[in-house]
Amino acid sequence: MSQKNYAPIGVFDSGVGGLTVAREIMRNLPNEKIVYFGDTARVPYGNKSREAVLRYSRQIIRFLMTQDVKAIVVACNTASAMALETIREEINIPIIGVVKPGARVAAQVTRNHKIGVIGTRATINSCIYKEFIQRQNPEIEVIGKACPLLVPLVEEGWLKDAVTVEVARRYLEPLLRQDIDTLILGCTHYPLLRSVMRELVGEKVRLVNPAYETAKDLQRLLEERGLASPGKEEAEFPYRFYASDSVQQFKDFANSILPYDVGMTKQITIEEY
Amino acid sequence: MSQKNYAPIGVFDSGVGGLTVAREIMRNLPNEKIVYFGDTARVPYGNKSREAVLRYSRQIIRFLMTQDVKAIVVACNTASAMALETIREEINIPIIGVVKPGARVAAQVTRNHKIGVIGTRATINSCIYKEFIQRQNPEIEVIGKACPLLVPLVEEGWLKDAVTVEVARRYLEPLLRQDIDTLILGCTHYPLLRSVMRELVGEKVRLVNPAYETAKDLQRLLEERGLASPGKEEAEFPYRFYASDSVQQFKDFANSILPYDVGMTKQITIEEY
Numbered sequence: 326m327s328q329k330n331y332a333p334i335g336v337f338d339s340g341v342g343g344l345t346v347a348r349e350i351m352r353n354l355p356n357e358k359i360v361y362f363g364d365t366a367r368v369p370y371g372n373k374s375r376e377a378v379l380r381y382s383r384q385i386i387r388f389l390m391t392q393d394v395k396a397i398v399v400a401c402n403t404a405s406a407m408a409l410e411t412i413r414e415e416i417n418i419p420i421i422g423v424v425k426p427g428a429r430v431a432a433q434v435t436r437n438h439k440i441g442v443i444g445t446r447a448t449i450n451s452c453i454y455k456e457f458i459q460r461q462n463p464e465i466e467v468i469g470k471a472c473p474l475l476v477p478l479v480e481e482g483w484l485k486d487a488v489t490v491e492v493a494r495r496y497l498e499p500l501l502r503q504d505i506d507t508l509i510l511g512c513t514h515y516p517l518l519r520s521v522m523r524e525l526v527g528e529k530v531r532l533v534n535p536a537y538e539t540a541k542d543l544q545r546l547l548e549e550r551g552l553a554s555p556g557k558e559e560a561e562f563p564y565r566f567y568a569s570d571s572v573q574q575f576k577d578f579a580n581s582i583l584p585y586d587v588g589m590t591k592q593i594t595i596e597e598y
Numbered sequence: 599m600s601q602k603n604y605a606p607i608g609v610f611d612s613g614v615g616g617l618t619v620a621r622e623i624m625r626n627l628p629n630e631k632i633v634y635f636g637d638t639a640r641v642p643y644g645n646k647s648r649e650a651v652l653r654y655s656r657q658i659i660r661f662l663m664t665q666d667v668k669a670i671v672v673a674c675n676t677a678s679a680m681a682l683e684t685i686r687e688e689i690n691i692p693i694i695g696v697v698k699p700g701a702r703v704a705a706q707v708t709r710n711h712k713i714g715v716i717g718t719r720a721t722i723n724s725c726i727y728k729e730f731i732q733r734q735n736p737e738i739e740v741i742g743k744a745c746p747l748l749v750p751l752v753e754e755g756w757l758k759d760a761v762t763v764e765v766a767r768r769y770l771e772p773l774l775r776q777d778i779d780t781l782i783l784g785c786t787h788y789p790l791l792r793s794v795m796r797e798l799v800g801e802k803v804r805l806v807n808p809a810y811e812t813a814k815d816l817q818r819l820l821e822e823r824g825l826a827s828p829g830k831e832e833a834e835f836p837y838r839f840y841a842s843d844s845v846q847q848f849k850d851f852a853n854s855i856l857p858y859d860v861g862m863t864k865q866i867t868i869e870e871y
Binding site: 478 | 638639646647754761764843
């Protein structure tokens with residue numbers, strides 16, 4: 326057990342969506358400190374080239390390294406798909422993304438081998454969930470559906486609104502018609518719509534929340550590597566939040582979804598890293 | 599009358615929204631050729647810094663100059679607000695934006711001096727319409743309302759959908775309660791929701807479409823400077839479209855709103871300009 330065990334976890338996303346992943350880490354690994362970075366000035370990553378996403382991710386990782394993190398969670402579907410494998414070769418601390426944990430669990434729980442995946446247009450077009458699921462079991466049919474209106478609805482705060490229910494109903498209809506028994510919430514914003522989704526798909530469809538599965542994978546990883554924190558250490562700000570654009574909007578959103586008021590938030594110039 | 603009169607108009611936007619401005623130019627100035635550039639790889643501009651928007655705009659203008667345009671229309675509210683005045687000093691051809699024409703007409707037509715403006719969060723927070731309107735008449739009250747869900751609804755193609763009507767109704771309600779008699783459609787996507795807006799605001803509220811007013815301003819400008827095209831010149835592609843990301847989605851959207859099928863579309867690397 327060394328000082329390293331008390332070091333924070335670095336978590337990053339293109340914006341605020343990854344806060345749902347941070348939230349699961351807070352809930353499931355309460356002893357761990359977190360440094361979160363949201364690239365709010367360059368959001369969204371979904372329409373950027375692989376080169377751009379890789380360049381941005383490298384800058385963010387250099388910044389997180391200055392915060393002495395002991396492990397990194399890529400809480401962004403696009404960066405997990407486009408940059409994670411390359412970056413893993415370049416750094417000497419553990420790093421995990423959100424796609425593989427969700428895909429693995431979905432492949433394990435499906436009975437009829439029909440899995441639905443909802444996400445942004447970029448995530449669905451990348452077929453990244455399909456690729457990871459079929460690596461587990463090539464027999465599984467994976468049906469993707471892009472839901473471009475759901476992120477703006479969440480960011481507008483209309484979480485349990487009739488409009489949101491109607492929009493989600495239309496997106497899910499073709500998946501349910503194809504008889505899926507498992508649905509991956511393949512965008513970090515979607516866990517905030519979990520109760521809407523549950524109502525629409527009924528009890529028979531298993532909902533897979535990659536944010537939760539990622540926190541569980543992180544827990545296993547820290548234990549295997551002897552990196553888990555043995556207990557809560559006193560710290561003024563166990564959770565620190567950084568963003569590349571003005572923090573006010575970030576703070577409002579974070580306070581609306583996290584179980585406590587966000588203390589330390591700071592804007593940084595990420596291009597300098 | 600010189601060869602210059604037959605040169606095309608350069609029109610640019612952060613994405614596809616500026617096509618509504620191109621459409622008004624096609625309708626009102628049918629003799630003019632157009633080169634359109636949509637910065638689809640870097641959309642949206644609304645959350646970017648002034649420096650970034652200025653840098654992007656300069657790159658685009660350098661590209662348009664290689665196409666020998668005779669005048670430039672900044673068909674993007676953010677770039678009109680953040681970059682237009684600076685760029686005007688740097689180039690030797692006429693350039694106009696979308697904000698001033700709409701603001702001028704709204705200030706002229708209001709009777710009760712209460713104007714509503716709807717737009718993206720960035721446009722409304724910039725207060726650019728308010729600034730231009732109150733330069734005309736400081737007595738006018740300008741009430742802004744950010745409508746972040748409307749662009750994704752338009753891009754999803756839900757133009758006359760019940761969901762869109764309900765969302766727009768909620769956004770317009772506080773403006774109507776404040777008794778506006780004029781409403782500026784302060785985002786290039788919104789003219790596509792004109793019939794929805796008309797239904798919601800009734801006949802008493804005057805709708806101002808900056809895309810149309812910009813086309814009329816361009817017409818006056820070309821005539822004043824002796825730059826108007828005297829007639830339709832035979833050209834394989836009188837309207838040419840360029841984008842900084844894959845053109846398929848751009849083409850689909852363009853074909854859905856323009857009065858004919860888009861012929862020439864091409865992806866270019868805008869960072870090289």
